[in-house]
Amino acid sequence: MRRVLVTGGAGFVGSSLVHRLVSETDASVDVLDKLTYAASPESLDDLPPDRVRLVVGDVADAALVDSLVADSDAVVHVAAESHNDNSLSDPTPFVQTNLVGTFLLLEAVRRYDVRFHQVSTDEVYGDLALEDPKRFTEDTPFRPSSPYSATKAGADHLVSAWVRSFGVRATISHCSNNYGPWQHVEKFIPRQITEILEGRPARIYGSGEHVRDWIHADDHSSAVLAILERGRVGETYLVGADGEHSNLEVARTILRLMGRDEDQLVHVEDRAGHDRRYAIESGLLRSELGWQPRLKDFEAGLVETIAWYSAHRDWWASDKAATEAAYAATGQ
Numbered sequence: 001m002r003r004v005l006v007t008g009g010a011g012f013v014g015s016s017l018v019h020r021l022v023s024e025t026d027a028s029v030d031v032l033d034k035l036t037y038a039a040s041p042e043s044l045d046d047l048p049p050d051r052v053r054l055v056v057g058d059v060a061d062a063a064l065v066d067s068l069v070a071d072s073d074a075v076v077h078v079a080a081e082s083h084n085d086n087s088l089s090d091p092t093p094f095v096q097t098n099l100v101g102t103f104l105l106l107e108a109v110r111r112y113d114v115r116f117h118q119v120s121t122d123e124v125y126g127d128l129a130l131e132d133p134k135r136f137t138e139d140t141p142f143r144p145s146s147p148y149s150a151t152k153a154g155a156d157h158l159v160s161a162w163v164r165s166f167g168v169r170a171t172i173s174h175c176s177n178n179y180g181p182w183q184h185v186e187k188f189i190p191r192q193i194t195e196i197l198e199g200r201p202a203r204i205y206g207s208g209e210h211v212r213d214w215i216h217a218d219d220h221s222s223a224v225l226a227i228l229e230r231g232r233v234g235e236t237y238l239v240g241a242d243g244e245h246s247n248l249e250v251a252r253t254i255l256r257l258m259g260r261d262e263d264q265l266v267h268v269e270d271r272a273g274h275d276r277r278y279a280i281e282s283g284l285l286r287s288e289l290g291w292q293p294r295l296k297d298f299e300a301g302l303v304e305t306i307a308w309y310s311a312h313r314d315w316w317a318s319d320k321a322a323t324e325a326a327y328a329a330t331g332q
């Protein structure tokens with residue numbers, strides 16, 4: 001790969017992938033990113049300008065997408081509107097970016113016969129019961145719950161159709177919940193860390209028994225690179241690190257690691273349609289591509305993440321104020 005186009009490369013997951021492409025391959029990287037409220041272009045500041053170019057623009061801009069794809073050997077499509085709560089208050093940008101944007105990228109890679117990887121989520125599979133021993137596999141049917149996950153599922157179906165009908169050389173990955181540095185403070189783990197740093201209690205939707213399967217963003221990006229380099233065209237891979245914890249468990253662990261009482265939390269308004277549990281079986285990725293998560297110790301990862309947010313208050317302080325004002329309006 002001489003030149004790789006990474007959409008959403010200034011976001012949380014995308015920036016981890018761009019760092020990895022620079023450190024582990026010889027490719028030049030074009031980042032196409034609209035720089036929405038969720039972007040952190042600062043996360044790319046330490047990268048060599050002769051290897052990484054940031055193009056500020058929209059994946060739903062057909063002419064721009066065409067010109068960038070024409071110059072690329074591979075496209076990794078990371079850009080998305082990514083927050084479930086936002087998709088409940090206004091689904092419009094989710095349809096535009098996640099569905100229309102993916103469609104335009106697929107048409108461009110079809111025109112120029114460019115390798116394509118779609119970064120998707122386990123949320124397309126809906127949820128599992130708390131007591132169910134099953135986990136999601138590559139064969140689990142799609143059953144998305146929220147406008148966010150429905151647009152991701154629709155985009156994934158477009159990818160599969162473009163593979164089958166037009167022979168596009170594409171792969172898809174479905175990853176579980178990511179955590180780590182540079183994650184927007186609207187998301188669960190950074191929200192709790194920054195609430196506690198501001199001297200307030202952790203905020204738990206509903207009962208807090210809901211389970212998420214946590215993986216460090218750097219392990220997600222290592223999986224995406226393995227699939228891009230060695231994955232079978234037309235295949236779907238699930239990405240997870242066996243990190244199931246209830247939201248209450250995670251909040252209590254963060255409180256303890258930050259030297260607070262574990263009961264310093266409040267139960268707030270639940271999310272509409274709140275998925276109960278996600279759990280990933282990532283055996284195919286491990287056996288076929290030899291991938292392993294490296295940051296397997298979730299508590300050690302939380303310690304590092306807490307330290308990072310403590311040291312980067314300048315980066316999150318203004319987003320924090322805007323985010324909490326929006327949450328206050330929904331009682332969350």
Ligand code: NAD
Binds near residue numbers: 007035059176184
């Ligand atoms: P994020 O919200 O942190 O970043 C998204 C990036 O995409 C931002 O830089 C934003 O500016 C950019 N973007 C948004 N709309 C755009 C548009 N129209 N054109 C160009 N750029 C646009 O999201 P994230 O958490 O990094 O997630 C990235 C991808 O990974 C998404 O596709 C998401 O579905 C997937 N994913 C995320 C997680 C997770 O836990 N974060 C888990 C599984 C899958």
Ligand code: TDX
Binds near residue numbers: 121176
């Ligand atoms: O303040 C909170 N309190 C709380 O209890 C917030 C922000 C969330 N929650 C709960 C809701 C979920 O059960 O924590 C869990 C995690 O919430 P989010 O961080 O919003 O993530 P989730 O909705 O699970 O989706 C995430 O993982 C899959 C990403 O945002 C998606 O982009 C990805 O596809």
